[in-house]
Structure formats: structure tokens, C-alpha cells
Amino acid sequence: MPPDLEFTRKTSFETVGARPARPDGNDKVTGRARYGADVSVAGMLVGKVLRSPHAHARIVSIDTSGAEAIEGVKAVATRDDFPDIAPDAAVEGEGEENMWDVARNVMARDKALYEGHAVAAVAATSAAVADRALKSIDVTWEVLPHVTDVDEAMRPGAPVLHEDMRTKGLENAPRAPSNVAEYLKIAMGDSEAGFAKADLVVERDFRTEAAHQGYIEPHACLATVSEDGLAELWCCTQGHYGVRAMCAAILGMELSSLRVTPSEIGGGFGGKTTVFLEPVALALSRKAGRPVKMTMSREEVFRGSGPTSSTSMSVRIGATGDGRLTACEATFRYQGGAFPGSPVSYGAVCGMAPYDCRDVTLHCYDVVANRPKAAAYRAPGAPMAAFAIESVLDEIAQKLGMDPIALRLKNAVREGKTSVYGPTFGPVGFVECLEAARDHANARAPLGPNQARGVAAGFWPNYGGQTSVTMNVATDGSVLLSLGTPDIGGSRASMCMMAAEELGIGYGTVKAIIADTHALGHNDTTGGSRVTHSAGMATIEAARQVIRIMKERAARIWDIDVDAVVWEAGRVRPSGPNAGDHEPMSFREMAALSARTGGPIAGHAEIDAEGAGASFAVHMTDLEVDPETGRVVVLRYLTVQDAGKAVHPDYVEGQYQGGAAQGVGWALNEEYVYDAEGRLRNPGFLDYRMPVASDLPMIDTAIVEVPNPGHPYGVRGVGETPIVPPLAAVGNAVSRAIGRRMTHVPMSPPRIVEALDG
Amino acid sequence: MIEVRLGSALRSMAGGRTSFPVEAPNVMRLLERLGETYPELAPVLERGVAVAIDGRLYRDAWLQPIPDGAEVFLMPRVAGG
Numbered sequence: 055m056p057p058d059l060e061f062t063r064k065t066s067f068e069t070v071g072a073r074p075a076r077p078d079g080n081d082k083v084t085g086r087a088r089y090g091a092d093v094s095v096a097g098m099l100v101g102k103v104l105r106s107p108h109a110h111a112r113i114v115s116i117d118t119s120g121a122e123a124i125e126g127v128k129a130v131a132t133r134d135d136f137p138d139i140a141p142d143a144a145v146e147g148e149g150e151e152n153m154w155d156v157a158r159n160v161m162a163r164d165k166a167l168y169e170g171h172a173v174a175a176v177a178a179t180s181a182a183v184a185d186r187a188l189k190s191i192d193v194t195w196e197v198l199p200h201v202t203d204v205d206e207a208m209r210p211g212a213p214v215l216h217e218d219m220r221t222k223g224l225e226n227a228p229r230a231p232s233n234v235a236e237y238l239k240i241a242m243g244d245s246e247a248g249f250a251k252a253d254l255v256v257e258r259d260f261r262t263e264a265a266h267q268g269y270i271e272p273h274a275c276l277a278t279v280s281e282d283g284l285a286e287l288w289c290c291t292q293g294h295y296g297v298r299a300m301c302a303a304i305l306g307m308e309l310s311s312l313r314v315t316p317s318e319i320g321g322g323f324g325g326k327t328t329v330f331l332e333p334v335a336l337a338l339s340r341k342a343g344r345p346v347k348m349t350m351s352r353e354e355v356f357r358g359s360g361p362t363s364s365t366s367m368s369v370r371i372g373a374t375g376d377g378r379l380t381a382c383e384a385t386f387r388y389q390g391g392a393f394p395g396s397p398v399s400y401g402a403v404c405g406m407a408p409y410d411c412r413d414v415t416l417h418c419y420d421v422v423a424n425r426p427k428a429a430a431y432r433a434p435g436a437p438m439a440a441f442a443i444e445s446v447l448d449e450i451a452q453k454l455g456m457d458p459i460a461l462r463l464k465n466a467v468r469e470g471k472t473s474v475y476g477p478t479f480g481p482v483g484f485v486e487c488l489e490a491a492r493d494h495a496n497a498r499a500p501l502g503p504n505q506a507r508g509v510a511a512g513f514w515p516n517y518g519g520q521t522s523v524t525m526n527v528a529t530d531g532s533v534l535l536s537l538g539t540p541d542i543g544g545s546r547a548s549m550c551m552m553a554a555e556e557l558g559i560g561y562g563t564v565k566a567i568i569a570d571t572h573a574l575g576h577n578d579t580t581g582g583s584r585v586t587h588s589a590g591m592a593t594i595e596a597a598r599q600v601i602r603i604m605k606e607r608a609a610r611i612w613d614i615d616v617d618a619v620v621w622e623a624g625r626v627r628p629s630g631p632n633a634g635d636h637e638p639m640s641f642r643e644m645a646a647l648s649a650r651t652g653g654p655i656a657g658h659a660e661i662d663a664e665g666a667g668a669s670f671a672v673h674m675t676d677l678e679v680d681p682e683t684g685r686v687v688v689l690r691y692l693t694v695q696d697a698g699k700a701v702h703p704d705y706v707e708g709q710y711q712g713g714a715a716q717g718v719g720w721a722l723n724e725e726y727v728y729d730a731e732g733r734l735r736n737p738g739f740l741d742y743r744m745p746v747a748s749d750l751p752m753i754d755t756a757i758v759e760v761p762n763p764g765h766p767y768g769v770r771g772v773g774e775t776p777i778v779p780p781l782a783a784v785g786n787a788v789s790r791a792i793g794r795r796m797t798h799v800p801m802s803p804p805r806i807v808e809a810l811d812g
Numbered sequence: 813m814i815e816v817r818l819g820s821a822l823r824s825m826a827g828g829r830t831s832f833p834v835e836a837p838n839v840m841r842l843l844e845r846l847g848e849t850y851p852e853l854a855p856v857l858e859r860g861v862a863v864a865i866d867g868r869l870y871r872d873a874w875l876q877p878i879p880d881g882a883e884v885f886l887m888p889r890v891a892g893g
Contacts, residue, residue: 223825239824399821399888414820476819476885477864517869517890582890664870764868 064767069555073704076547077565078318087318090274090290091349098276099128099177101338101348102184103331104191105358106166106173109200109424109732110213113166113173113193120190121176126183129341130191131175131334133163137306145299151328153303155393159427160304160333165198167215167392168424169733170357172330177338177346200424200732204389205366207233207423215392215422233422235394240402240416242474248381248413252372256449260442262781262799263725264364267431268716268744271320272355277335278345283307285339287314289332292322292540293579297332298571304333305340312336315570316540323542323716324430327579330359356737360429361726363388363396367442373450379411379465386439389421390428396420397428397435404778405439406474407513408484408670409465414474424732430581432713433514433774437720437781441799444510444782449795458509458786459492459672473668475515483696483760484511484670490756491672496692505678505689508787512671512778516583516771518663522575523592525553525657527600529649531642533557535566535593538577539585543773544705548586549593551701552767556597558624559641575660583771586701587762588663594766596657604644607651612636665764669771671695673714673779679791681810684803686722686788692754698762698770706772711753713776719745720777721784725800814878816846818856819864819887825855839863840874842884861886 064070081087118130136157143153162171174191178184199213206212214231221228223237249255275289285307291297294314302309319326331348339346350358369384384405390396402416451461466484473479491497491509501507524536535549546566554561578584601621608626609616618633619626627638639647648655676690693710700706723743727735736742761768781799789796794809816832823830832850836842842863846853862871864885870876871889878884 238821240821241823242820400890403821416820475821476817476887477867477869478883480867515869515890517871519871662871662873664868664873664876666869 067555069551069561070699070701070767071703072551073702074547074551074561076544077550078541078546089271089320090317093276093288093317094347095276095278095345098345098347099179099342100181100184101175101177101335101346102181102188103172103334103354104174104188105354106162106169106171108166108195108197109169109202110198110215111166112196112198113162113164114196115194116174117192118174120192121187124183124187124190126179127176127187128179128344129177129338130187131337131341132173133161135337135341136161136304139303143303145303151300152395153300155395155427156300156328157304159393160329168426170354170426171392172334172358175334175338177342201233202423202425202728202732204364204387204421204423207389207421208387208419215424219422234419235422236420238399238418240399240418241414243413245381245383245413245415249372251374251380253375254450254453255370255372256446256453257370258442258446258449258795258797260367260369260445260797262365262438262441264361264425265431265720265724266356266361266742267321267323267325267429269321269323269325272350272352273326273330273359274349275332275335276345276347277332277339279336279340281343283311285312285336287312287332287336288317289314290317290319290326292319292326292542292581294540294571295538295577296327296579297329300329301333301336305336313570313572316568319540319542323432324434324581325360327430327581328360352739353737356742357734358426360391360427362431363390363428363435363438364726365438367439369442369446371443371446371450373454375454377454377456377461377464379409381413382406382411383415384442385417387419387421388435388438389423389425391425392422393427394420394422395428397430401435401439403475404433404436404513405443408467408511410467410471411465425726432716432777436512436514436778437717440510440512440778441781441785444779445785445789445795445797448508448786448789459488462511463488479668480763481760482668482670483758486758486760487670487672487694487696490694490758491674491692494674494692494756496674496676496690496754499676499690501676504681504791505676506787506790507674507676508783508785508790509672509674510779510782510786512673512775514583514669514774514778516587516666516669516774518588518666519578519584520576520662521588521592522577522660523589523596523658524574525593525596525600527645527648527655529646531563531645533559533564535564536569536573537566537589538569538574539580539589540568542580543709544702545585545589547705548701549589552590552593553597556594557600557641583669583773584666587666587765587769587771588661590701590767590769591663591765592659592661595659595661599657600655603655604641607644607647608639611651665762667698667762667764667770669696669775671775671779673783675783675787677784677787677791679788679806681792684806684810686801686806688718688751690751690754691718692756693776694756694758695772695775696758696760696770697772698765699759699768700757701767701769703757706757707755709772710755710776714753714780715745715750717777717780718750718784721781721799721801723800723802814842814880814882814884816842816884816886819885821888822856822861822886825859827852836878838874838878839870839876842878856886860889862889863887
């Protein structure tokens with residue numbers, strides 16, 4: 055932590071905690087905001103991608119001569135246009151992306167590994183010409199057997215995606231190839247000894263289907279590569295530094311040769327933490343010598359970009375007669391699409407993290423299958439594991455005749471307890487969240503026939519990461535913040551508020567932009583609920599530098615020692631017996647004097663933020679099930695979560711509500727549906743049913759604030775955790791309403807009718 | 813002397829041993845000396861780890877000091893969406 059941040063932790067606030075108008079609101083509702091597809095330059099070409107019609111097929115040959123002969127086609131790119139890179143090459147994207155895999159996901163090499171896998175691309179003078187060119191590319195396929203189901207992919211004899219893949223993590227290194235990329239055992243204590251102490255053991259198998267992040271804005275970018283090899287890329291992304299690193303690695307470029315500017319973003323939710331079109335657009339532009347713009351259709355977004363994993367899980371939990379958890383043993387099988395890297399271990403750890411259970415064994419299998427490469431989706435992996443574990447806890451509560459919140463309170467982690475992943479928890483707000491849910495009016499709302507209440511908890515550890523911020527003070531006293539973390543959830547407003555708070559000036563005086571990769575030092579991708587924490591720390595540090603500069607200049611103006619100058623309510627003033635009788639000077643006055651007192655005033659911070667505070671949430675929903683049709687109507691929905699300190703409560707509540715809405719959609723309707731040939735049957739919002747406003751009640755929120763000691767204002771990230779409990783909260787409510795335990799997400803009407811009939 | 817412990821997600825990768833005493837003033841020296849002294853930790857260190865010091869998570873902070881007697885865990889790296 056930078057030295058300035060060690061000493062002051064604020065507990066009373068002027069600006070932080072208020073609800074000012076969002077700075078990006080007007081542009082977004084009037085259409086002025088520029089998204090990925092809104093950037094155009096003179097002479098640009100239209101780029102389009104040819105995608106595999108097969109779930110699994112060897113690419114025997116690709117003949118592009120027909121396409122190249124079409125007038126208006128300026129470039130065609132295939133696997134031959136992407137250099138080979140080292141199998142273990144990795145760059146920081148969101149987590150650490152294996153670039154060998156990313157490069158092969160961006161453009162297929164020897165095999166197409168899923169329907170929708172890119173196999174060629176063209177750049178042409180119009181979309182119509184590009185479409186004609188795609189039809190003229192002749193690919194010779196050798197269609198191979200495929201597998202899309204996680205359990206089937208793990209069976210001996212299943213079609214193997216990668217002939218060189220051997221399961222890592224097994225005691226005896228296997229010789230045969232497998233679709234299981236890695237086995238990981240997470241263990242503490244002795245689970246069998248724990249089960250021996252149990253009076254009740256509940257064991258269940260669960261499945262969850264893949265859901266897409268469902269961002270409204272499709273992937274889009276514009277690339278231009280000049281003759282001297284310098285390149286510019288405008289794109290819609292959660293992390294333009296990650297895009298730069300990945301594109302540079304895939305195409306063999308220097309980082310300094312590629313300048314990436316992020317657009318406004320129409321939703322990301324983790325799905326825009328990697329690259330799809332961007333390296334292809336650069337490769338096409340490099341070949342054509344002209345700018346190339348590429349935009350995915352919605353169908354391409356579904357078929358070619360990352361959904362989350364589908365899963366198969368088995369959970370066994372033991373408890374004493376008075377509701378004390380004694381042991382948990384669980385197996386989590388997550389398929390992450392055609393390449394390794396499913397978030398199975400995050401899920402396993404997060405599922406049990408809320409509970410003080412000493413004897414736990416979790417078996418994790420990372421599995422590949424003929425589906426699009428999974429991408430991060432809000433709290434990657436955690437909602438599925440929480441569905442399984444929180445469902446079993448609900449069943450334990452039912453069997454013991456306990457209130458579900460009382461059961462969780464009895465076993466909740468709190469400060470000083472050891473986490474399931476190892477370290478001891480500092481101050482955390484899980485108990486406070488449970489108590490707030492218990493005491494909320496929704497907990498006492500009457501329920502009618504076919505109605506029931508479901509409760510579930512969720513956890514995400516959060517993290518910090520590398521962040522760079524520049525704060526420029528203009529001579530009129532206004533302030534411009536340059537940030538390197540794309541704003542996916544209101545971070546520009548939050549940064550402006552923290553800057554205003556620290557400087558003691560008005561919120562409206564501070565403006566923020568997201569700067570390009572050439573303008574600031576490295577920034578990790580926006581994700582993992584890190585930005586309000588880490589960019590907030592950097593902003594506060596930059597503001598403290600500005601204050602330090604102003605104090606030094608005031609001392610020189612007054613001809614007193616700098617130690618005799620204090621900063622108070624946005625002003626410098628002399629303090630102490632020998633400071634003299636000088637009139638205090640405001641921030642604006644000091645800014646106006648900058649040209650005559652040493653030049654521009656600016657603060658910078660380049661930090662690797664640590665101290666992220668763990669995040670807990672509790673959700674409670676009331677819903678009604680139509681026993682004839684299986685249709686579910688959500689009547690009430692409450693989210694309670696610890697924000698540490700809510701910088702802009704509207705945005706915090708928006709995160710809670712958005713996560714709940716996405717989770718309810720996943721719980722009730724959203725799923726990838728494949729046919730017997732491994733082709734996705736519902737690549738559009740008509741058949742992939744996301745909830746709309748009329749499907750949901752007003753989602754009630756309660757913000758708990760247990761300050762995070764690792765942040766100067768006590769902030770905890772809030773973006774991930776809201777999607778962790780909904781699958782289980784809805785599942786527990788549906789199960790109680792129909793008197794059958796639901797074990798398969800989504801709990802769509804046919805599955806509920808099937809459960810009722812079974 | 814610091815007692816470095818493996819987070820539960822890494823224990824199965826180091827032959828079952830969970831605790832590793834080491835002298836190290838900061839994270840960089842800690843990772844170096846763990847690698848030199850305990851070959852069984854190679855799969856853990858090659859995978860890439862974060863270090864939790866007294867409950868705070870450090871991902872690549874080589875120069876972060878480690879107080880004597882601190883609670884130190886090696887952990888999988890955290891990402892997110």
C-alpha cells in the first residue's frame with residue numbers, strides 16, 4: 055500500500071455516500087454515448103468471420119481463392135496468418151489467460167472444436183461483399199464425434215477434443231488423453247471424521263446449464279495497422295490493457311506498437327475480459343493496409359463468445375441435531391468449453407466459504423467439451439456451487455425444523471474464523487447480512503397457496519490488482535481524472551466522488567475519462583469487483599499528492615515551514631504558533647496560482663492494490679409456482695450485502711439488483727440448448743429467455759456496511775457477489791412451494807412440471 | 813522464521829504437506845526460498861500463487877515485507893468477472 059494510504063482511514067464523509075446524478079447517464083439515454091460499433095474512420099473495410107458449422111471437425115484444407123477473386127475483397131485471414139506461439143505463453147487478462155488456447159479460440163488451427171469456432175475471416179468494401187466472400191471459402195472438413203455434456207465428456211471412450219491433453223493433478227500421471235484437464239482436491243480437516251459426528255446427512259446430485267452473460271452490446275472493434283507496423287484498436291472491452299497484451303502476443307507485436315482505446319460498454323459481466331474479434335481485425339487490417347471494422351451479430355455472440363460453464367455436482371453435508379455443520383464432501387464437474395480453465399475451484403471454495411465447517415473435502419474437475427470457450431461471468435463458478443451447497447443446507451434446515459437463516463447464523467463465519475481456503479477472516483459482514491435479512495419486512499410477508507420463501511447466501515473474495523490513475527488540476531479549479539479501468543458499473547462517478555471527498559471540493563468539479571493504453575501505466579482488467587477498491591485507492595493517493603503539492607506551494611507563498619500548513623475542508627491554512635496570520639486559500643485559488651507557483655498541478659498513482667475485503671450476501675425471495683404449467687412468478691426479492699462503505703449507494707443497489715435479475719434469469723429460464731449434432735438451437739433472445747422488467751418485482755436492497763480495513767474509506771467490491779445466491783434462493787423457494795427438491799438449473803416450466811409429476 | 817501454509821486448494825499438489833518454515837523478509841525471497849528448499853512445492857509455484865499475509869491477499873507484490881510471526885498462506889490467484 056502506498057505510504058499515504060496507510061495513515062488516514064476516513065469514517066465520516068461529505069460526498070461519499072451521497073447519490074449524485076451519474077455522469078454518463080445523459081449520453082447513454084440520448085444515444086450520444088459511443089459504443090464499440092460507433093467508431094468509424096475513412097476508408098474502413100467491413101470484416102466478417104466464417105464459423106464452423108460442426109461441433110467437432112478436422113480442418114483438412116481451406117481454399118480462399120474464390121473469396122480473394124471477388125472484387126471488393128481486400129484481405130482474407132485464416133490460421134496461416136497467425137504465428138505459432140509457445141504452448142505455455144500467458145498474459146494477464148482477467149486472471150491469466152493461456153495464450154496458446156486464446157489464439158486457437160480466436161482462429162481454429164487443425165480442428166474446429168465447437169459450432170461457431172472461427173475458421174476464416176474476410177475484409178471487404180461492404181458487408182454484402184464480405185458475406186459473398188465468406189460463402190466462397192471452401193473448407194474441407196473431416197467431421198468427428200463430439201460431446202457437449204460434462205458428464206459424458208468425462209466418461210471413458212468419450213470423443214477426445216485434445217489428443218495431447220492428460221489430466222493434471224492426479225497422483226499417477228495418466229497416459230491416455232482425456233477431456234478432464236485438471237483434477238484438484240481442496241481439503242481441510244477430516245471429512246469422514248466430521249460425518250461421524252453428524253446426526254443428519256443430506257446428499258444430492260445437481261446440474262446447472264450454461265448461461266450467457268447476455269450483455270446487450272455485441273462485441274465490436276475497429277483496427278488499423280499502418281505500414282510502419284504501428285496499430286490502433288478501438289473496441290468494447292472490460293480491459294484494454296489485457297486486449298493489448300493478448301493481441302500483441304497472438305500477432306507477435308510489441309506492446310508499444312499497439313494503442314487500444316476502449317469504447318463505452320453496453321454490458322460485460324466478465325464476458326468482455328478476453329479477445330475474440332480484435333486480433334482478427336488487426337490481422338485483416340495488416341493484410342489489407344486499411345482500417346477494418348468488425349461487429350458480431352447476436353447469433354455470433356451466442357455461438358462464438360464465452361458463456362459460463364455447465365456443471366454436474368454431488369454434495370454431501372452432515373449436521374448435528376441442533377444444526378451445527380460437521381462435514382462437507384462435494385464433487386464439482388465444470389465444463390469450460392473447448393479449452394481448459396473452467397472456474398471450478400473458485401466455485402468450490404466460494405460455495406463453502408460462508409460457513410465455519412472444519413472438515414471439508416472438495417473434488418474439482420475442469421472438463422473440456424465441444425462448446426464455446428467459457429468466459430468469466432460475474433463471480434465465475436460461484437453461483438453454481440452455491441446452488442448445490444445452499445440447496446443442501448435448505449434441506450437440512452427443513453429436516454431439522456430450523457429456520458434457514460437461523461441455521462446459517464449458527465454456522466456463519468465471522469472475524470477470527472479460518473476460511474475454507476486458508477487464511478483467517480478479518481472483519482466481515484456475513485452475520486450482519488443474515489440479521490438484516492431476518493429483520494427485514496419481507497421476512498414476515500404472508501404467503502398464499504403455491505407460494506414459498508427461499509433463502510440463500512453467497513461469497514466472493516474480491517481482489518485489488520494493478521491500477522494507474524492521473525489527476526490533473528485545471529487552473530479554474532476543476533479536476534480531470536484519467537482512469538485505465540473501463541467503467542462497467544459506475545466507477546467514473548465513484549472515482550469522482552472519492553476525489554471530491556479527499557480534495558474537499560464539489561462532486562461536479564471532478565470529471566473522469568477512461569484513457570487509452572498509451573496514456574497511463576498498466577491497469578488490470580475491470581473485473582473481480584476490483585475497481586472501486588483499487589482505482590479508488592489510486593484516486594485517493596493521487597488526490598493526496600495534489601494536496602501535498604498545494605501545501606508545499608502555500609508554505610512557500612507564506613514563507614513558512616510546510617509542516618505549519620494544514621489541509622482542511624478543501625483549503626490550505628496556516629496552523630501552529632509560528633505559522634503567521636495568513637488568509638486560508640481555497641483549492642480553486644491554489645489552482646489559479648499554479649502557473650506562477652511552479653506549473654501544472656497533477657497527482658499520479660501507480661499501485662498494486664491489496665487489501666480487498668471479502669464480500670458476503672444473503673438473498674431472500676418469495677415466489678409462486680403454477681402447479682399446472684410450472685410457471686414461476688417472483689413476488690418479492692430482497693438482496694442484502696456488505697459493501698464495506700457504499701460510495702454511491704444508487705450504483706451499489708444497482709449492482710445488487712442487476713446481479714439478482716441475472717441470477718433469477720439463470721435460475722428460471724436461461725440455458726444453452728444443443729441438438730444431437732452439437733449445434734446450439736437457441737442463439738437469440740427470443741429462444742434464450744432473459745428476464746425483462748415485467749418479469750420481476752422491484753428488487754429490494756439492504757446495504758450492510760462493515761468497513762474493509764484494507765481500504766482508506768472501508769470500501770469492498772460489490773459487483774460479483776449479487777449473482778452468487780439467486781440460483782439457490784430461487785431453487786429453495788421453488789422446492790418449498792412444490793414440495794420437491796429442485797436439482798437442475800434452470801428450473802424452467804417443463805422441469806418443474808416434470809418434478810411435480812415425478 | 814515464518815511458517816508458510818498452503819491454502820486448502822493447493823494442499824493436494826504438494827504431496828500432502830501443508831506447512832513450510834522459511835526465513836524471508838518479503839514475498840520475493842519467500843517464493844525463492846520455498847522453491848529452493850522444498851522441491852515438492854514446484855507444482856504449486858509453477859501454477860502461480862497469491863500470498864495471503866495476515867489475511868491480506870498479495871498477487872504479485874514481490875517487495876511486500878512479511879512481519880515476523882505473520883500468518884502466511886499460499887493461495888490460488890483470484891480473478892473474476
